[in-house]
Amino acid sequence: MTTARRGIGTAAKILDSAEERLCRYGYNGVSFRDIAADVGVKSASVHYFFPTKPALVAAVARRYADLCLAELGDPVSRAPAEAVGLLAEMFRRTVAERKRMCLFGMLAAEVGGLPSEVGAEARRFFAETLSWLRVALRDEAAEAEAILAALEGGVLLARAMDDPAMLEKVTERVTARHFTVSG
Template identity: 35%
Template sequence: MKGSTTVQDILDSAQALVQRQGYNAFAYKDIAQDVGIRGASIHYHFPTKADLGVALVRRYRNVVDVQLEHLNSLPAPEALRRFGRLYQSVTTEDGRVCLNLMLAADLPTLPEPVANELRRSLEAQEAWLEAVMEEGARSNTLTLRTSPREEARSLLALTEGAMLLARVAGDPLRFSAVYDHVLSALIV
């Protein structure tokens, strides 16, 4: 973690922990040990775990937003293919999955500010997918069975669920198989 700021190191460590174990399964001492700092240093930057959680979701959303912006100029089928590849890249051999997925699993016990930030993050992805579905319907490159909004919601749910099942199976490539199968039904 050399060359990065303490805040970035803390966020990187927290993100890896949440992506592997979930929000409720880590403590500041885990981050302190990983980063090589004292717990008080974490509290200096993030007074509460909720503060850390909100910062983590915001950072993740910003990264995803930038990645999705790069896909905006692509035809809808290619944008959806690459959207799937973004998720595939998160599914790793070391057991990490999408941060939003892991936080969603902990939703009933998340602090309200973290839960609200998570909702905003997922709503933004859903809105992006809806816009892609609308473009695909207009250009006759996607076959929608329902409204663009419902197709977007369905694809996001499938994407998150496929990632979880790939994790359970211990096979990151299972995600691609499921995603590609569903995508083939959408693409004209």
């Protein structure tokens, strides 16, 4: 997915660096030392804004989720096919333009070993995204789950195969199927 807005302060730069690293390397591949180097500050400065790694990652996750959900907008105002297309486009941009994983796809893979506050943010994102999609699809819960699973899975395939076209193929199938279902 995407983070559409970027702040200019040190805390925002720390969040940006942490997000980029999380989407590329996962929770265990992120260190305050690397983030400090990215931002051009000392590690103590990162700790000043975010005392612990779980606090930092939870903040990144909240920001990422909030920006994604804001970009999706009001699900009631969208036709089901439009909603599916918008969600698919967010995933496509993450892989094709930003060349990385969805933050929550990475966190979901690691959720069993994540600190509770980080795992809670990952679950919140998926719950809210599924809720948004269910409303957009007019309460088609099973369809919403299948669509979100297919898109996240497409991102994983694209990464594993080092081929962004894998997600494009999944996106085309999901979108085409929903256009057929919705008319």
